[in-house]
Amino acid sequence: MFSNSSPLSGRTVLVLHAHPDDEAIFTGVTMRRLADAGARVVLVTATLGELGEVYVPLAPGETMAQRRVAELEQAAGLLGAQRLVLLGQRDSGLPGAADNVHPDALAAADPDRVARRIAALIEEEGAEAIVHDDDRGIYGHPDHVAAHRIGAAAARLTGIAGYQSTVDRDHLQAATHLVQAAARATGMEYGIPGDDVTLRLAATPAELEVKRAAIAAHASQVSPAAIPVADFDRAYGSEWFVRDGVPGILDELGDVTTTASTTSAAPVAAAVPAPV
Ligand SMILES: [Zn+2]
Numbered sequence: 001m002f003s004n005s006s007p008l009s010g011r012t013v014l015v016l017h018a019h020p021d022d023e024a025i026f027t028g029v030t031m032r033r034l035a036d037a038g039a040r041v042v043l044v045t046a047t048l049g050e051l052g053e054v055y056v057p058l059a060p061g062e063t064m065a066q067r068r069v070a071e072l073e074q075a076a077g078l079l080g081a082q083r084l085v086l087l088g089q090r091d092s093g094l095p096g097a098a099d100n101v102h103p104d105a106l107a108a109a110d111p112d113r114v115a116r117r118i119a120a121l122i123e124e125e126g127a128e129a130i131v132h133d134d135d136r137g138i139y140g141h142p143d144h145v146a147a148h149r150i151g152a153a154a155a156r157l158t159g160i161a162g163y164q165s166t167v168d169r170d171h172l173q174a175a176t177h178l179v180q181a182a183a184r185a186t187g188m189e190y191g192i193p194g195d196d197v198t199l200r201l202a203a204t205p206a207e208l209e210v211k212r213a214a215i216a217a218h219a220s221q222v223s224p225a226a227i228p229v230a231d232f233d234r235a236y237g238s239e240w241f242v243r244d245g246v247p248g249i250l251d252e253l254g255d256v257t258t259t260a261s262t263t264s265a266a267p268v269a270a271a272v273p274a275p276v
Pocket of ligand 1: 022
């Protein structure tokens with residue numbers, strides 16, 4: 001789809017996520033396509049998802065955090081990230097959990113303080129855009145809501161383009177996606193109406209295969225049965241964004257459908273209690 005092999009060479013995008021596995025589930029195709037076009041992709045993961053459930057036995061002496069870092073490194077490599085930065089905040093757990101207010105919890109951190117760390121990274125890397133969660137945290141998880149606040153603040157501090165990662169809840173009515181179980185756990189609605197999506201990427205078969213491998217790399221969190229090959233395209237073959245401001249680097253990727261011009265169509269920031 002690109003006229004030469006690296007049309008985005010010399011350009012950098014910072015991708016911010018709350019937990020290991022979010023990068024693959026929500027932005028795997030986007031990251032892989034940016035990397036294939038020559039862009040530098042810097043993945044920033046805020047917590048180690050220490051509170052996730054474990055589906056596989058850990059090795060003797062191995063911690064959940066160690067396992068999740070290993071899985072994240074594997075997924076990041078598959079998706080073409082050239083640098084992985086771990087912010088080292090603690091997983092905040094589900095809404096209302098005591099972990100929400102742990103001193104190291106991402107949800108308890110001052111978003112402006114963390115945003116200044118991200119802004120420094122953006123400046124160090126010369127990144128021109130940041131990808132972060134939508135303003136409802138995609139499915140209301142306190143860490144995802146925090147990742148939105150931090151990412152949006154970092155974009156404002158640096159003046160770069162912001163792309164809010166989300167899911168099209170209308171599209172997913174006909175599919176089984178991990179976000180649905182996640183939303184049942186938080187008790188929140190997931191995603192936004194399709195009409196509010198400003199940018200959609202449709203995966204190529206090769207990108208879809210890489211995305212599935214990257215999700216599967218998070219084997220402590222995702223069982224192979226949860227991402228069956230037969231239904232994978234329907235659930236994971238698209239990635240959706242709400243763009244803040246003027247079109248930027250993600251709009252230059254192929255197979256982009258732009259359905260609205262700016263964030264005037266952003267979802268209403270209602271019904272998500274502030275993490276405490
Ligand atoms: Zn997450």
